[in-house]
Amino acid sequence: MLSEKRSDKAVVAMAVALLAVILVGEVVVYTSDYTDYSASASAEDGVITYTVSADGSKSYSVVVSDSNGYEKVTRLYLYYDESYASDVEDVEADVGAPALTQSYYLKQLVQLLEYRGVTDVTYVDAQELAEVLSASVAAGSSAGIGLVCLNGALPDTVYTGNAGDLILTWLESGGSLYWAGNTIGSEYATTEGVVAVEGDYQTLFLGSDCLNTDETLTRAYEEYSGNAYRSALSLSNNNVKYGVSPSMVTSRACLALGYQNGGYASIVAVQCGSGAVFVFGGDYSDYQRYDMAQVIAAGIGPQSELVAVDTGTVTRGSVSGTVEATGSDLTAYIYLGGYYPVYGKHFDLRGG
Numbered sequence: 001m002l003s004e005k006r007s008d009k010a011v012v013a014m015a016v017a018l019l020a021v022i023l024v025g026e027v028v029v030y031t032s033d034y035t036d037y038s039a040s041a042s043a044e045d046g047v048i049t050y051t052v053s054a055d056g057s058k059s060y061s062v063v064v065s066d067s068n069g070y071e072k073v074t075r076l077y078l079y080y081d082e083s084y085a086s087d088v089e090d091v092e093a094d095v096g097a098p099a100l101t102q103s104y105y106l107k108q109l110v111q112l113l114e115y116r117g118v119t120d121v122t123y124v125d126a127q128e129l130a131e132v133l134s135a136s137v138a139a140g141s142s143a144g145i146g147l148v149c150l151n152g153a154l155p156d157t158v159y160t161g162n163a164g165d166l167i168l169t170w171l172e173s174g175g176s177l178y179w180a181g182n183t184i185g186s187e188y189a190t191t192e193g194v195v196a197v198e199g200d201y202q203t204l205f206l207g208s209d210c211l212n213t214d215e216t217l218t219r220a221y222e223e224y225s226g227n228a229y230r231s232a233l234s235l236s237n238n239n240v241k242y243g244v245s246p247s248m249v250t251s252r253a254c255l256a257l258g259y260q261n262g263g264y265a266s267i268v269a270v271q272c273g274s275g276a277v278f279v280f281g282g283d284y285s286d287y288q289r290y291d292m293a294q295v296i297a298a299g300i301g302p303q304s305e306l307v308a309v310d311t312g313t314v315t316r317g318s319v320s321g322t323v324e325a326t327g328s329d330l331t332a333y334i335y336l337g338g339y340y341p342v343y344g345k346h347f348d349l350r351g352g
Contacts, residue, residue, distance in 0.1 A: 037343035039334040048323040048332060048349060050310075057315040058336040058343075063232045063298060064308040066327030070276065070301025072346060073146035073176050074120060076113070077132060078106050079155070081125035087152035087194045088181040089283045100284040102150050102181075109148065109289055116297035116335065116344030126155035126189075133158055133170040142275060143174035146296065150284070152182035153189040160188050161197035161204070168204060172273030178296065180280040180288055183211050183242050205270075205277050210248035212240055212264040218282070220261030229257045232309045233298060234339045237266050237291045239282025244268035253302045258291065267291060271302040290339075297344045298333040 036055040041048055041062070052060045080102065091100040098104050110121055124132060129147075136142040147170075158167040171177060185201030187194045202209045218241045223230045226246070238259040245263040246256040249270055258266035258281075266281045278295065280288050307325045314336070323332075328350070335344035 037336050039336075039343070039345045041332045041334060041347040041349065043325070043330060043349040046324060046326045048308075048325050048330070049320070050323070050332065050334060051318055051320045052312075052314045052334060052336065053318040054314045054336060055316060057313065059313050059338045060311065060319070060334065060336045061232065061234070061338075062308075062310040062321070062323060063306070063333045063335075064323055064325045065298075065300065065331050065333070066305045066307055067299060067301055067329040067331050068303035068305065069329060070299070070303060071143040071174070072299030072331070072348070073118075073296055074144045076118060076121045076146040076148065076296065077124050077129065078109070078121060079126075079129050079147060079149045079151060080106055080123050081151075081155065083191055084126050084151070084155050084189045085153065085191070085193045086189060087187055088150070091284045102284075105150055105284055105289055106148070109293060112289065112293035113297060115342060116293055117346060118293075118297050126157045129155065130157040130166060133166050133175070136175065137166070137170055137173050141174050142170050145174070146176040146178060148178045148292070150181045151189060153187040153194045154185075155189045156195075159185070161185070161199050161201060163204060168272075171205075171275040171277065174274040176276045176278065176301075177272075178278045178280070178292055180282070180292065181242075181284065183213060184277070184279055205272065206244065206249060206279075207252040207270065207272075208248055208250050210245045211279075212243045212245070212262070212281070215241060217241070217262050217264065220259035220264075220266060222260055224256050224258055224260045224265050226256055227306050228309070229300070229306055230259065232306060233257070233291075233294045233300075233333075234335075234341070235267065235291045235294065236287040236339060237280065237282060237285060239285065239288070240264040240266050241282050242279070243281030244270065244279045255300070255302050255304055257295070257300070267295065269295075269300065269302040269304075276302050294335075294341070294344075297335075297346060299331055299346050
């Protein structure tokens with residue numbers, strides 16, 4: 001009997017120790033000080049030279065793209081207004097995990113973006129959103145300005161289902177809209193509730209009818225075959241619910257990333273005037289949030305082309321390397337940590 005009790009205690013002790021290791025690992029992943037890492041990159045005569053540094057041991061990726069004129073977002077707004085209605089599916093969280101609410105999603109997204117060098121991030125309510133969009137349109141260009149909307153329905157201060165709505169004018173002037181959580185444009189929000197749009201909302205934002213409106217078509221297990229961005233950026237979300245079919249976008253430039261099922265992709269960027277609409281498939285999830293942070297930080301646009309990828313591991317020091325690449329609008333995105341990045345930085349290499 002005594003040996004059995006000792007054995008039970010040993011098992012419990014081992015389980016507690018293992019759990020502690022797992023929890024410590026998670027803390028490292030999500031709270032590592034990104035100042036422990038650094039990266040640099042420059043280009044000359046078709047050769048990109050980079051250096052990556054880390055205090056510990058991390059895998060790294062150097063993703064070189066030709067942006068073909070797309071201007072990376074450097075100022076980002078997050079729409080959130082509790083006084084306005086929303087329309088998103090409830091997501092059941094794992095036992096003990098925080099509920100996947102809009103508020104929690106946005107707070108976590110801010111942290112993920114900070115690790116990746118995107119720090120000019122501002123929350124706006126419905127009225128403030130109208131003011132900032134109007135100001136950038138009046139300034140003549142909205143390039144480099146982004147908006148994240150997870151509400152399932154844009155507020156009536158900027159969208160009511162009409163071609164002349166402020167959000168569409170803003171996109172035409174160069175803004176970038178990052179959308180997740182419902183079929184884009186199908187509804188707009190008021191303080192009283194959500195209103196269904198009767199017109200062709202898909203054409204307003206995407207130029208054609210190309211959205212997945214079949215809510216039973218969700219999971220995708222095949223990588224999108226049109227490019228290698230899925231592995232290059234360590235994209236994880238494989239849900240195509242509410243997603244875009246790139247082959248059905250007939251009148252505008254578009255770029256699909258991630259996974260595909262039934263012709264729909266988990267991430268699609270579509271040109272809208274001088275701006276872009278990014279649609280992330282699925283309901284709220286951690287993987288969707290990781291992918292959104294990666295795409296924003298990497299400066300990927302509807303006409304981006306993957307030019308080269310270099311990978312390796314850096315351990316308590318620095319690693320340097322070179323990548324051969326040519327293009328008119330070259331950029332490099334360097335990140336450490338693979339599928340759980342702890343650091344990322346974007347470099348504009350145009351002219352190098």
